[in-house]
Amino acid sequence: MIPYIACVLLFLIGLYVVISKRNLIKIVIGFSLIEYAVNLFFALVGFKKGALPPIVTQPEQVRMGVARHFVDPLPQALVLTAIVIGLSTTALMLSLAMRLYEKYKTFDISEIRKLKG
Amino acid sequence: MRGMSLIVQVITRLMVGMLLLYGGYIVLHGHLTPGGGFAGGVLIAAALILVSLAFGSVEQVERREYILSSILESSGGILFIALALAGYVAADYFFRNAGLYYIGKPLQMVSGGIIPLANIAIALKVGAGLFAIFLALGASRFVMKE
Amino acid sequence: MEGRLLPLFVAIPLSGAFLIPLLGKLWARFADLVANITTVLLVGISVYCWWIFNATGTPMHYWVGGWRLIGIAMWFDALTALMVLVINIVGFCATIYSVRYLDRYTSGRWKFFTLLMLLIAGMNGVAISGDLFNIFVFIEISAIASYALVAFGTEEEEIEAAFKYMVLGEVGGAVLLFGIALLYARAATLNLAHLSQVLAEIGRTPFYWFVIATLLIGFAIKMGMEPFHAWLADAHFSAPAPISAMLSGVFIKVTGVYGMCRIMFNVFGVSRAETPAFFNLLIAFGAVSLVLGGLLAYSQNDYKRLLAYSSISQIGYILVALGIGNFWGVAGAMFHILAHALSKGTLFLASGAVERQTGTRNLDELKGLERTMPATTWAHTLASFSMAGVPPFAGFFSKLFIIIGAIAAKMYWLAFLAALFSGVTLGYLTKVVNQAFFARREDEPTRAKESPALMVLAMLILVVLMLAVGVGFKGVLDHLVGPAAKALLNGLDYARLVLGG
Numbered sequence: 184m185i186p187y188i189a190c191v192l193l194f195l196i197g198l199y200v201v202i203s204k205r206n207l208i209k210i211v212i213g214f215s216l217i218e219y220a221v222n223l224f225f226a227l228v229g230f231k232k233g234a235l236p237p238i239v240t241q242p243e244q245v246r247m248g249v250a251r252h253f254v255d256p257l258p259q260a261l262v263l264t265a266i267v268i269g270l271s272t273t274a275l276m277l278s279l280a281m282r283l284y285e286k287y288k289t290f291d292i293s294e295i296r297k298l299k300g
Numbered sequence: 301m302r303g304m305s306l307i308v309q310v311i312t313r314l315m316v317g318m319l320l321l322y323g324g325y326i327v328l329h330g331h332l333t334p335g336g337g338f339a340g341g342v343l344i345a346a347a348l349i350l351v352s353l354a355f356g357s358v359e360q361v362e363r364r365e366y367i368l369s370s371i372l373e374s375s376g377g378i379l380f381i382a383l384a385l386a387g388y389v390a391a392d393y394f395f396r397n398a399g400l401y402y403i404g405k406p407l408q409m410v411s412g413g414i415i416p417l418a419n420i421a422i423a424l425k426v427g428a429g430l431f432a433i434f435l436a437l438g439a440s441r442f443v444m445k446e
Numbered sequence: 447m448e449g450r451l452l453p454l455f456v457a458i459p460l461s462g463a464f465l466i467p468l469l470g471k472l473w474a475r476f477a478d479l480v481a482n483i484t485t486v487l488l489v490g491i492s493v494y495c496w497w498i499f500n501a502t503g504t505p506m507h508y509w510v511g512g513w514r515l516i517g518i519a520m521w522f523d524a525l526t527a528l529m530v531l532v533i534n535i536v537g538f539c540a541t542i543y544s545v546r547y548l549d550r551y552t553s554g555r556w557k558f559f560t561l562l563m564l565l566i567a568g569m570n571g572v573a574i575s576g577d578l579f580n581i582f583v584f585i586e587i588s589a590i591a592s593y594a595l596v597a598f599g600t601e602e603e604e605i606e607a608a609f610k611y612m613v614l615g616e617v618g619g620a621v622l623l624f625g626i627a628l629l630y631a632r633a634a635t636l637n638l639a640h641l642s643q644v645l646a647e648i649g650r651t652p653f654y655w656f657v658i659a660t661l662l663i664g665f666a667i668k669m670g671m672e673p674f675h676a677w678l679a680d681a682h683f684s685a686p687a688p689i690s691a692m693l694s695g696v697f698i699k700v701t702g703v704y705g706m707c708r709i710m711f712n713v714f715g716v717s718r719a720e721t722p723a724f725f726n727l728l729i730a731f732g733a734v735s736l737v738l739g740g741l742l743a744y745s746q747n748d749y750k751r752l753l754a755y756s757s758i759s760q761i762g763y764i765l766v767a768l769g770i771g772n773f774w775g776v777a778g779a780m781f782h783i784l785a786h787a788l789s790k791g792t793l794f795l796a797s798g799a800v801e802r803q804t805g806t807r808n809l810d811e812l813k814g815l816e817r818t819m820p821a822t823t824w825a826h827t828l829a830s831f832s833m834a835g836v837p838p839f840a841g842f843f844s845k846l847f848i849i850i851g852a853i854a855a856k857m858y859w860l861a862f863l864a865a866l867f868s869g870v871t872l873g874y875l876t877k878v879v880n881q882a883f884f885a886r887r888e889d890e891p892t893r894a895k896e897s898p899a900l901m902v903l904a905m906l907i908l909v910v911l912m913l914a915v916g917v918g919f920k921g922v923l924d925h926l927v928g929p930a931a932k933a934l935l936n937g938l939d940y941a942r943l944v945l946g947g
Contacts, residue, residue, distance in 0.1 A: 198617070214613060282605050381461050
């Protein structure tokens with residue numbers, strides 16, 4: 184139970200950073216925290232107490248029905264995909280932040296306010 | 301872009317080969333051990349970025365590297381779609397593990413049908429893509445005109 | 447019935463997206479050629495699949511890789527047919543339009559078309575997917591493509607709008623993933639049909655409501671429901687015109703409304719009788735979107751910003767109609783998705799044509815364009831009539847169905863609100879039409895030539911379809927919208943159809 188509460192706490196900390204910080208790079212870091220917390224939560228979902236990692240080393244093990252002692256491998260594959268999605272999102276956000284710096288000469292979001300209405 | 305000091309350059313020269321070899325190992329054994337295309341691709345990209353950071357580069361060279369990475373990345377993507385469609389055409393289900401690659405005994409490196417080829421395609425795409433992102437974002441502040 | 451062609455909906459635009467960077471570096475026009483061929487093929491396949499579904503009456507299924515029940519499922523029923531037709535037809539018109547529209551961006555043609563192909567591939571994937579995590583991955587693919595496309599012009603305002611849009615959209619995606627993780631933790635399966643069976647056994651516990659709330663927040667950010675509408679005005683206003691048409695007309699509906707409908711109705715099995723709280727929530731937020739979007743649109747001076755606020759208002763219409771919950775309400779919502787995609791697409795394309803030819807978007811500076819740009823003027827005027835609900839265009843029938851549904855459920859105040867805001871829509875659109883196009887002032891009209899032929903062709907296709915859907919509304923209701931509404935209302939039949947067939 185404790186790891187799950189830690190993940191939710193990390194999510195909330197990241198959300199706080201996104202909402203209340205004024206520097207663009209800090210907002211990107213806050214978003215990285217959010218995405219990290221969600222991936223960690225998803226990976227922890229597949230855990231079973233006292234189980235083995237899901238790697239088959241001898242062909243005979245498959246026939247012996249060893250799968251019931253393994254940790255669930257499906258969340259691990261899904262989290263891999265989610266991590267790659269997060270990576271490309273962070274890359275795009277950082278490149279947008281760099282372009283904003285070139286145009287406005289500042290990283291402060293209270294100065295970047297050309298769109299009104 | 302300036303390179304780094306002499307110590308960094310010597311250590312990089314020693315380590316790059318091992319990094320690339322290790323990345324290739326993770327890619328090729330993706331169906332047997334954890335890792336696979338994504339993780340191996342990231343390692344290969346990290347090796348290339350290390351060389352680029354340690355030795356510095358000139359704008360001409362960077363432009364050529366950018367175009368090469370872009371071509372490699374698209375080829376990786378096309379290879380992946382071609383594998384999926386090959387399963388579609390040959391064995392009637394998208395992505396099915398048809399007998400295109402040698403389905404040998406389980407747990408050898410050359411086994412498992414299409415899966416190692418798909419891992420190689422993904423590693424190509426991820427590795428070249430990450431290196432292209434690094435070049436485009438900030439290697440030396442050039443603007444791509446094309 | 448087996449749908450052999452279903453994976454092609456995703457494979458064809460993805461191959462186009464991977465081929466364009468290779469070929470587009472050699473010769474810039476290659477990108478246009480590949481993109482247009484791809485969208486023509488997609489329109490052909492979607493019409494063919496709809497025709498087969500219509501002829502046989504049974505939905506099509508496809509298991510990727512041949513692995514049943516542990517693999518990824520693809521499913522094509524009436525609701526999917528509606529979404530796929532909307533995506534591919536609007537995508538086709540946007541691609542034709544972009545061939546001439548991109549002349550003002552001096553470089554990077556192939557980048558635009560690559561991202562557009564990825565956007566279409568992602569949306570098609572959401573529509574045909576039968577697996578929960580697959581829907582999330584395709585939502586993220588199309589969302590990332592749309593962030594990059596909003597920033598395409600690289601002016602200061604566009605990058606700022608793209609950054610704001612991106613942060614909000616990705617936080618929504620993270621919340622969505624959180625909800626999916628919770629659902630997987632309880633049900634141990636990701637296939638939509640199997641999931642709905644497991645959820646039917648669990649019953650309506652507090653866990654059930656918590657997951658619905660989490661997923662609803664994720665989808666609400668993607669569709670611009672109150673109170674998460676702040677990104678919509680800036681993002682749709684700053685994007686290039688064909689991208690605004692795709693975003694406003696298709697993207698917010700496929701990733702937001704369709705995703706929410708498919709998961710809430712078919713997996714969770716909400717219905718008016720058993721879970722009225724959910725539907726009342728939809729009505730409440732939809733009504734707020736409706737009122738706020740309409741009133742904010744009235745006070746705008748900029749052409750595209752007005753259209754963007756109008757999109758918020760129309761999403762409110764769709765949510766209110768879904769919240770009413772009987773057949774006419776849901777059918778009205780589906781019909782409005784179709785009608786709004788066609789009309790708002792035309793309006794955005796016309797605004798882009800005006801901007802390209804005259805160089806400005808400010809309504810105070812445009813006057814009397816009817817004399818110099820007649821085709822664009824008439825396309826815009828007919829699309830405004832459709833959005834405001836003038837017969838015999840498509841928009842009239844969608845609003846009629848919504849009002850019939852509200853009266854049948856005895857919510858007279860909703861029917862009154864719908865009719866009132868139909869009038870408000872007519873009001874702000876007439877303001878634009880009168881001032882920019884038909885102003886009979888003594889000074890000369892704004893100097894402009896007529897738009898190029900390809901752009902007029904794209905707008906003409908959409909206008910003709912609007913008229914056809916409106917005139918043939920009985921056929922559309924019987925063959926496309928009605929079965930889609932029934933597929934949603936008989937929510938739990940989805941599981942029986944997928945796993946039995």
